[in-house]
Amino acid sequence: MASMASRAAAVTITNAALDKPSHGSSVEPTSRISMAVAVDVSKFESVTMAPPDPILGVSEAFKADSSPLKLNLGVGAYRTEELQPYVLDVVKKAEKLMLESGEFKEYLPIEGLAAFNKATAELLLGADNPVIKQGRIATVQGLSGTGSLRLGAAFIQRYLPGVKVLISSPTWGNHKNILNDSGVPWSEYRYFDPTTVGLDFSGMIEDIKNATDGSIILLHGCAHNPTGIDPTAEQWGTIADVIEEKSHLPFFDVAYQGFASGSLDNDASSVRQFVARGLELFVAQSYSKNLGLYAERIGAINAVVSSSDVANRIKSQLKRLARPMYSNPPVHGARIVANVVGDPSLFDEWRSEMQLMAGRIKGVRQSLYDALSSVDENGKDWSFILKQIGMFSFTGLNKNQSDNMTDKWHVYMTKDGRISLAGLSLAKCEYLADAIIDSYYNVK
């Protein structure tokens, strides 16, 4: 480190510094306390400007754009056909109930709201799953998907030190950051096949097979982000076979349960399939999308293990990791989930609203596909848009083409070619199709 003294000598005297007395003197500025202070360089002089988050930064850029044509297909937050954010009716009802009942705002236990933890495990596995009855699942409320993944990664770093996590190529951008900051090594398994705009299944299986025994495999439970491409049920079975054979530990990221197909049970089938085979696994859940609780930060980290004894021990250690991170999780979102799930009529209403949201996205996929097919004069097969599922679609556009989408067409998306269908309306499908066709064919 350069000595502070020599750096202090080189510092630019700012207006603020001019007002201050130099070391040893006692000039009294009118509005300041008289004191001796050394003119000093900042301790953070060398801190550089970080680049904007690639995903969240898209929305910021969108806001700054004044074009009336602009379209925000960046962040995965659901929009109505009118392209407005959406607070679910059941959420409004639950919040009203909560305010009326006047519950206190005491600290939750470190592991979170008990009623929420029970509800979330049951939603994931099914209320009558033997794993729950046997107490073989440890559930700790976490800060949505990110926070839950972070707890899981911190646990892995401590208890499976040196074990590598394999993530799909591509995957949600923040997965790498979470693993890096947790000190967990990672590598990639093949996933997206650009030639088919589909799943590179043989590549995926090969890479999982080649990984050292006992590695951790990060899997998207449904509605893969960013591609929207999911394995079929049969393919899931093969993936489970290989994982079992290699003694790998599956770690599911479940951010779209109910939101992908419209059915909570269908969207959990991959996780339930693995659990039914007696495999141990981790699951991170999020209620950001399926209950529209984005900013409330509500989710959970679950560990399904071989015995209730192990589950209890894991839970205690997850708590030990959470306490120095944020002490205990926020109560508001947890209560909303618990209230909705705990009331049969609210739960039914939730199911309907989820089906509505999933249905709108399916409808938009169809409309986009139709528009692309009709505009495209070269007969490219755009049906992958219909085969993909969930909020996102991997268009197959490369970085330059994605830039063209933004620069020329004011369509905001991430540079990997991902568009969020949740931000697309039927009314805008034709415009988007024009933009995609132009970018795909006219930009290399």
Added chain:
Amino acid sequence: MMEEGRKGRYTSSERRLQALVQHLSPSGSSLAGVVQMEVTASGPVGSVFEHVEQAPEDPILGVTVAYNKDPSPIKVNLGVGAYRTEEGKPVILNVVRKAEERLLADRSRYKEYLPITGLADFNKLSAKLIFGKESPALLEKRVATAQCLSGTGSLRVGAEFLAKHYFQRLVFLPAPTWGNHHKIFSNGGLTVKTYRYYDPRTRGLDYQGMVEDIRAAPSGSLILLHACAHNPTGVDPTPEQWEGLRQLIRNKRHLPFFDSAYQGFASGSLDLDALAVRSFVADGGELLVAQSFAKNMGLYGERVGSLSIVCKKEAIATHVESQLKLVIRPMYSNPPIHGASIVATILGDSELYAEWTIELKAMANRIISMRHQLHSAIQARGTPGDWTHILKQIGMFSFTGLNREQVAFMTKEYHIYMTSDGRISMAGLSSKTVPHLADAIHAAVTGLSFSRQ
């Protein structure tokens, strides 16, 4: 190394244990002597997590767990620092209720992700609260503020930022300090040391020791300071002592990191409780401050707080803020909206703000009156020793000076629940329970022949 032929004979758990051991031992080497591990199944189905031990209950939060288990009708919970009314009940401030009603009634509100550094209005108002509206640092735009998860989250984000961007890894904590501080900083990547703070002989501040230890710390060290109402002792430096500390810290080029969890709650005055922080801002130097709204707004479970980093220049603050985002994004992406919205509503509305200061003062006054009542009750029983520290200490907690054995005795015989370091939460006391606590203290002090530390 597993032999090919034997592979099929292992159960899946054995294979997984083998796989784990292979990760831990150098590639290709034999297992013998590297890891002492029984590679046999531990039951019908083994677990790859068999080696995970049960963690002990958190010492502070564990007190409430034990309290809840106690069937006695006369039990008293003086463990966790959560405010209780005279009736022993938690409280929702009126202004909080009003703010929540406004938020719910506002049809234009959504639940979209907040920015990574949180709700902008909240950040501005939170910074104004601690630094003062006219603070030069704010006017000069050289403060980077991020909404975080209450005090803990703000400290942790600060620690991780410092571990990445600050040259000095050492952070000095007062002895004693809040139990969670150590792990927050060590898990955050820093190395924890302590400076002398509490003097058990006087039950006050060991100012000399504090000064010596801070002076001896390597230049540029991080110094954690409790902004007011030191937890767990309740012992704060005087204004003169604060000034001495400020000069020392600046001369040593240390970087102060304030933990402000009780602004307004300690003395009843928001400005008085911020004096120490403000004096460090007024000298033009840099500092960090973690703020919590858990106690002063009663928003415990909503997890509302903020981290502010006061920098020399606006450009630096901009850079710092951008780097804070890189710390936060992989931790929880963006902070929860509800609590911050409540705080912003209250701080941003002059009527609600005024009402808040009155409710805050009432809470602070109730605690001060509990101190007086307890002191009087102890005097009345003729309990030996000097108990004036109960009056001199400030804030939610009092370091009674009782030792582990005395505390254990009080829990067992009198169902008094408190942390084993002798700390009691005055906020958990009421006029009804003061006599019972005084009885317990009296019995512990006179009945046990251990000399008090």
